[in-house]
Amino acid sequence: MNTAERAYEILLRAYPARFRAKFGREMLTVFNDRRREMRARTLQFWAGVLWDVAQSAPALQLESVRERRGGHTQTQGGTMKTMAILAMLIGTLEVVNSMVEGYLGGVVNHGGASLMGGAVGIIAGALLFASAVALLKGSPSAGTLARSAAVTCFAVFLGVALVQPMFSIMATALGIGFPVVMLLYLAMSGSRGASSPGMI
Amino acid sequence: MTKPKQAERSPESLLPLTPATFQILMALVDGERHGYAIMKEVEELTEGTVRLGAGTLYGSLKRLLEAGVVEEGAECADPELGIERRRYYRLTRFGLAVTRAEARRMEAVVRTARQKKLIGLRAT
Structure with missing residues (x-):
């Protein structure tokens, strides 16, 4: 040689x-x-x-x-379903937690930062929930929506963690950690939506 | 490598093909060829504008084999290139249907481009 x-x-x-x-x-x-x-x-x-x-x-x-x-569609579908259910649960948790935090810190204690943190937390949680629904339905834009929701959620809770350290630690950790896991999973599975043609 | 059940799929389900893939399939329309012969044929068909590297060629062949578009033929030497044994590849019937479907799709694109006067009118 x-x-x-x-x-x-x-x-x-x-x-x-x-x-x-x-x-x-x-x-x-x-x-x-x-x-x-x-x-x-x-x-x-x-x-x-x-x-x-x-x-x-x-x-x-x-x-x-x-x-x-x-590699098998069935396994991939099962993992995608698990990821969607997790996103739905975490999205719901974030919405509820942000409402409570926003109310207690913002309305009761008149904290402007808490109110703002609660408001953006609700939006991020709702986005995560919407992307989970899209993933479960297998809509063509599910991948894009899930990626956008994950990035938004990550940015919002990272911001909240920096500006509002009193925000629930678990909600903040989930809000930062789960989007990272979701983005990695989407990159690995290459989700392009159920109806995308098979590019060879 | 597992071949998908072709009866369950239409050739159109694999479209659009990447330009490299379509050129590889075009090179195999006239009969089976080994890797280097596919490369040379693609270069000739495209007048040198497409030069496939080994990675691109075998990456595409891997996907085409998995999709049941191409199948492996015999392994034998090419007298023009020496004594080294080479694997030959050929189109399956499904592969020919996929190539036809892609050609028809491109024909429709060209027709639209002509209608919009982006390219010259067909000489009859």
Whole structure:
């Protein structure tokens, strides 16, 4: 094996192990064919190789993670349902808690920051609840709505934690932590909505 | 790799195809080819505007195999390229239907572009 082949074998490690096991040898053969063809243009050849690896390996790695974590639609559907139910419960909790906090801190004790915290908390909780309903219905925009709700919820409760430290610790921790988990899950499952066509 | 039940799916359910995927399928319409031959055919078909890298090519082939659009053929040497054994790939019947469906979809897009005078009128 020459230096160029060894270098390409190192680059091939960027691809998932199963993909490499199936196509690695063929990719090396094609690499050698292409190298012979472009002998005089070494720099251009390697730039092309690096660009190709950078373009294709991350997508294949993500696909591999998806296949491992929930390749079967049924499992994926079940996890999505669990995530939606959790979002619904946490959304409801946030709305109720924010109403109580807003009322006690804002209306009873005349705290402007508490009132504001309660108001934005209600909105964030309601958004989380709405995204959960969309996920359960499997509407095409569910993924986008869930992502927006998660980002809003995260930003709101992070803001509340900084401005209003007296806000319920559990509600604040859930408001910050759950959106992160939800965003990670959506990224892994690649939710594009139930009716999206299968891009190949 | 598990092949999905093709009877349950219409070719249109896989559309739109990515440009690279469509070119790979077009390269396989005339018969089975190995990886490097697919690359060369795509380059020729697109007059050099599309140059597939190995990662892009085999990433697409993996998805096409999983979708039952392409199947593996024999593994044998290409006399023009030496003694190394190469895996050949070919379209399935479903794959041919998918390629036709994508071509029809693109034809409709081109027709609309002509109607809107974005491209030249068809020479008859």
